[in-house]
Amino acid sequence: xxxxxxxGFALVAAGGGLAAADTPxxxxxxxxxHYPDLHxxxxxAGVTVALVGTxxxxxxxxxxxxxxxxxxxxxxxxGTDTDDVATGYDGTRxxxxxxxxxxxxxxxxxxxxxxxPVRVQTADEKxxxxxxxxxxxxxxxxxxxxxxxxLSTVTTVQDDLVQAVRYAITHDDxxxxxxxxxxxxxxxxxxxxxxxxxxxxxxxxQNGKSSPESSTGSEVDLGAPSKNLLVPTKSGVTxxxxxxxxxxxxxxxxxxxxxxxPSWTQGQVIRDMLGHTSGGNADGSRKDNxxxxxxxxxxxxxxAAAPQQTDNPLGTPSAAPPPQPPATxxxxxxxxxxxxxxxxxxxxxxxxxxxVVVLGGALLGWLFFRxxxxxxxxxxxxxxxxxxxxxxTATINPDAYGGGQNWAQVPxxxxxxxxxxxxxxxxxxxxxxxxxxxxxxQLHTSGEHAAVPPPAGGWQQQPQPSQTPQLPPEYMGxxxxxxxxQPEPAAPADxxxxxxxxxxxxxx
Numbered sequence: 001x002x003x004x005x006x007x008g009f010a011l012v013a014a015g016g017g018l019a020a021a022d023t024p025x026x027x028x029x030x031x032x033x034h035y036p037d038l039h040x041x042x043x044x045a046g047v048t049v050a051l052v053g054t055x056x057x058x059x060x061x062x063x064x065x066x067x068x069x070x071x072x073x074x075x076x077x078x079g080t081d082t083d084d085v086a087t088g089y090d091g092t093r094x095x096x097x098x099x100x101x102x103x104x105x106x107x108x109x110x111x112x113x114x115x116x117p118v119r120v121q122t123a124d125e126k127x128x129x130x131x132x133x134x135x136x137x138x139x140x141x142x143x144x145x146x147x148x149x150x151l152s153t154v155t156t157v158q159d160d161l162v163q164a165v166r167y168a169i170t171h172d173d174x175x176x177x178x179x180x181x182x183x184x185x186x187x188x189x190x191x192x193x194x195x196x197x198x199x200x201x202x203x204x205x206q207n208g209k210s211s212p213e214s215s216t217g218s219e220v221d222l223g224a225p226s227k228n229l230l231v232p233t234k235s236g237v238t239x240x241x242x243x244x245x246x247x248x249x250x251x252x253x254x255x256x257x258x259x260x261x262p263s264w265t266q267g268q269v270i271r272d273m274l275g276h277t278s279g280g281n282a283d284g285s286r287k288d289n290x291x292x293x294x295x296x297x298x299x300x301x302x303x304a305a306a307p308q309q310t311d312n313p314l315g316t317p318s319a320a321p322p323p324q325p326p327a328t329x330x331x332x333x334x335x336x337x338x339x340x341x342x343x344x345x346x347x348x349x350x351x352x353x354x355x356v357v358v359l360g361g362a363l364l365g366w367l368f369f370r371x372x373x374x375x376x377x378x379x380x381x382x383x384x385x386x387x388x389x390x391x392x393t394a395t396i397n398p399d400a401y402g403g404g405q406n407w408a409q410v411p412x413x414x415x416x417x418x419x420x421x422x423x424x425x426x427x428x429x430x431x432x433x434x435x436x437x438x439x440x441x442q443l444h445t446s447g448e449h450a451a452v453p454p455p456a457g458g459w460q461q462q463p464q465p466s467q468t469p470q471l472p473p474e475y476m477g478x479x480x481x482x483x484x485x486q487p488e489p490a491a492p493a494d495x496x497x498x499x500x501x502x503x504x505x506x507x508x
Contacts, residue, residue: 027107028206029225029249032278035107038299042256044110049098049251050140052133053151054086055119056095060232062106063092063115066099070117070143073135074128082117086125090244091117093231094151097248098255104237105230109252109298113259116145120152130158133192137164141171146258149251150177150192151244157191159320166317169197174254174266176201178247180215193219196315199270202290203227203246208279210290214243221314222273223291224249253298260302270314271307276300 048068058067072079084092095115100108120128120136128136133152140148148168154161168175179202180190193200203214203226210216211227224246228239250273257269264272273296274284280294281287287294 027105027230029229030107030109032225033109033297034299035109038109038256038302039111041299042110042260042302044099044113044252044255044259046112046262047110047147047255047258048114048116048145049110049147049149049255050116050118050136050143050145051091051094051149051151052118052120052136052140053094053149054091054121054125055082055084056115056117057084057089057092057234058082060092060096062100062103062232063095063108065101066095066108066111066113066115068114068116070119071139072119073139074120074122074132078139082119085119085121085123089231089233090151090242091119093240093242094149094244094248096232097229097245098252104232106232106237109249110255110259113252113255116140116143127155128152130154130156130161134158134160134164137161137168137175141168141173146173147251147254148173148175149247150175150198151247153180154191157195161192162195162317163320165192165195165198166319169266169312169316172266174199174251174258174269176247176251176254178243179203179217179220181213181243182215183211183213187215187217189215189217189219196317197312199250199273199314200292201243201247201250202292203241203243204291204295208291208295211241211243211246213241214246216289218289220289221292222250222277223295225295250296253296253301256298256302261306264306265310267310267312268307270312271309272301272304274313275307276304 050070055072056063056067056070058064069080070082072081084090095117096106096108098108098110099113099115100106101111118136118140120132122128133150133154136152137148137150165175175195175197176199177190177192179193179200180188182188189200192198200219200221202216202220202223203211204223205211205225205227208223210223214226226243226246227241229241229245230237231240231245232238253273254269257264257272261268274293276297277291277294278297279287279291284293286292
């Protein structure tokens, strides 16, 4: 306590603004940080710290000189009103811990640093979502901040915020988040602390122990004072505890290092902070889940040599996968190209697969039906059934063709043929042809058929087994019937044309 009071009087003499009448011990951390020596080494000049959260009250005199224009990105269109909308005055309290000029006893750890308020919380004090916080981080990076302190409590981190953090790290910014104030309840850590590359800070008390309100866990990287700190209200000052205050002092430490070593990368600044702590392990390893690598030691970090490695020891978020181009749809009546990306061809591929499945099912069904119901090619009209050659059924009267005389050709119905085929030989001579039958085959009844006289002894009548004529063997065999033997005709007597065997026309 005596050391704290002595520090208070020293700060008053130096223009620090902390008087003995102010709350004793409320700035106890300044004693631990050897503030007079630290202030000689670095003040944070030339460095901007962005506060992504509730905004900052510009009327607060202790911090008014440190504020620079920021933005309200709680909506999709940035606004200029960055006044603190939180009942707890959270953004304004954090700002004084970083850049307070000592007015009303509020001394900041980096009093020459600039504070950029980036409001992501709305007036109803509803916790901002991932998209709002991501917009705040990107705005801070794009407008010159070197340290980005994310104060907003995000329930669920989406990839947009992860990529915003990556954006900050790749632009050489240090990103810091408080661990949360759930130490006395479920001890859950703020989800932003789970993003690679983010410095997660938990709160401690005057004895270097974990502050009761502060969340702890494997995500914690550093510890910093948070219990019973002097902070402003809208009408004065008060003493309060919050892990947000620990994160504020850590952000101030990063600003001090950047002000002294402006050429360092964000990775070097973080390695310096993790490697120079109070109460940490001698080998530089992580100590525990309460303070991570240890409690910040700004003076030691400012005076340290540059780390050899320049990358962020806490990692860097992976880049988001490249966005797939949207599927293109051909306009009505236009033909679509078969080329394109795999993403745009997905609907086409699914359509083809569906068509193949349907057609395959139909084919399998047809094959199954064919196995169960084989086609009858002799009865199915689709295969020419009813067009095969049919045996003539006309009844022939032999008396009309010479009675019992020897005859060689039986008139019959014209044969039927398969569709498209033509007989190679007509069954009867065309009417215009002159057909001269042998003398013994010509009929001798009367008129024009009596041109040739009968042979001597007359025509020999052959006995007939029945009145039903027998068809030639060629037709009989075609139907698969046994052809009956035909009697040989009697040899006719010698005539002027000589003996000749009967002539029979062949139907092919």
